[in-house]
Amino acid sequence: MARRLSAEALGTLLLVTVVVGSGIAAQRLSPGDVGLQLLENSTATVLGLTVLILLFGPTSGAHFNPVVSLAGWFLGRRTHNGLTLSEVGAYTLAQVAGGIAGAVLANLMFGLPAVEISTTARTGSDLWLAEVVATTGLVALIFTLARTGRGALAAPAVGAYIGAAYWFTSSTSFANPAVTVGRVFSDTFAGIEPGSVPGFVAAQVVGAFLGVALVRWFHPDIDTPDTPGADTAARAVVPHATAPSGTERKSG
Template sequence: MNPIAVRRRLLAEFTGTALLVTAVVGSGIMATTLSPDDVGLQLLQNSIATAFALGTLILTFGPVSGAHFNPVVSAADWFLGRRTGSGLSGTDLAAYTLAQTLGAIAGSVLANLMFDLAPVTFSDRDRSAGHLWLGEVVATAGLVLLIFALARSGRAAVAPAAVGAYIGAAYWFTSSTSFANPAVTVGRAFTDTFAGIAPASVPGFVIAQFAGLLIGAGLLLALYPGAGRSADHVVVEARTRPSSEGSTP
């Protein structure tokens, strides 16, 4: 179990998720401003900024909360850790999910304000289609498999680079541009910009993401049967460091 106080972990999850969505939405707005006639270039700019931001945010907040920033990752951590007594508790899972979702909404509001838009502008970008939902299943399953495979094989230290790289790549190889995150999906409904999603499209994406969670967890258990024993090391292991000054973690 993570020994760091719950309030600190929740603050890390809220702040990290908020900054992640700020990066996603803000870079999307900047991309459409700088390259108004080239959608491909807009997506490139958006994906690069998101990948770099995600990696740095995991480095920043990972030692505090694990830097999940994603209810799917937190749910997988809870589920896989049940058999070994590791990972998040049910109460922690609920608290993480709430903090992540509120953080994602705050991130959209912050991005809107930075670019002189109304704080909340609900998106009208429809993303309701079967092929997009399939893209979310693939993106989410791959993300879960990647994160927990790294933890199980003792390579959690490379998660910032690996997760950032995966999400950046999945922008391009999935039809949905890889939201892969229920909290971020909800947050992106609060901005009518390049990265937005219509509120009516949110439920379909969230359902697909949890379907991806089940598939990813199933593949993980088939490939790494002892994955649950590493649930305390997701995404980045939180380590306590002894101090001669008697400081607390």
Template sequence: MSTAEAVPATPAESGEPLAEPHPAPGATPPPAPLVARAAAELVGTAALVAVVVGSGIQATGLTQDVGLQLLANSLATVFGLGVLIALLGPVSGAHFNPAVTLAEWWTTRRAGAGVTAREAAVYVPAQIAGAVMGAILADAMFGEPLVKWSTHDRSAGHLLLGEVVATAGLVLLIFGLARTDRLRFAPVAVASYIGAAYWFTSSTSFANPAVTIGRAFTDTFAGIAPASVPGFVAAQLAGAVVGLGLVALVFMRGRTAEARPPA
């Protein structure tokens, strides 16, 4: 048998179409283009706000009991957020939250393994735009005015404290999962935390500057008065700083192995 007979023809030589290359098993797939990631953040944040606002409108139309309204609103948010994280997490990380994006940029700015300053500058506007679009969409679905500034004042100090606590806990959870290589649990863990924080925080856990801005555009159950937005955003950013401090303390690098019992 000659060498020519022993070596099979390559796809290019045989005229067969070239197959798309696949990453090796266990290899990290290449990141999606930035435009795709920005689109995922915009669509995800819009869908999240539509769930929050829409379920609030639906709940107030079905019952006058405020407790049942909050229960319906929180359950819809839990399920919706979990689905969105599972769906869009592999594309953009499913931040849907400027506080999370900025926290990731800050913690990885030197290592270069997370969101860069350029990417954060794209993510944050996409999240804010998506939040506004989501509020308008929810109003449109329920026949409400497309844009009507909320009259729901949320400027009390105890509400701002609630936002600090809610956002600090969210950042601690997300970055704690990342530090312990358990981000695969994020859809369930993050959604569950937000559902719990609806009830244990005085502010019902906005914990998200983009969502806060979007909810100012709807004068419904989930709305927040524009005058209350700056205080909430400042409290959320402060909470993110507190959360990062807790991550650094609780998940201190170089100490985890020492704390584990011997095998």
């Protein structure tokens, strides 16, 4: 469990470092051109997220996202194949801590104060709807890949989806409470003011449950014990082995 939590913390740290760091670089390289800044930021995020899933997936499942961990628990709860609720809590704490540390690291690498609280307001029903849409698609994609035995495609598929969602959502697809909290600590292109966080996180939680509902609708046997491959509900994002409570099993 210690290895899994450290993988989640470090993976989320590096993910936020990629997002915030590339945002700072984009501002400096392309001042005054917001469209080009977004292209640079999204490209770095696609590539970075893909690599991080490949790097940490075999250890922790490469969630880097509390709503993914929560969805894994919900989908696997009947057969006890997913995370336990206490493990979801531990994953969430590790992810949020990693997200904050990632913003600090990015700030320091670019010669900024370690902590700068963002002043970028991101609020309104349009942005909240965008976060619902972005998170719904992300959760549905991850667990559909798991259910259909295509977990090996998670890294490029999730990276591609987030890259696309940067552009087709008005919120630029945070889709992740830990990343949202982390981005509070960077007053840059990628930041979000503290007052905007509750609305974003609430929208992300709604999106997560809509994503779960889609998975259950299209794959109703996802957690049926006698269905071949049913334990794939637990394998988000990448299949990996754990040994909770002294028993070998697959978990996510």
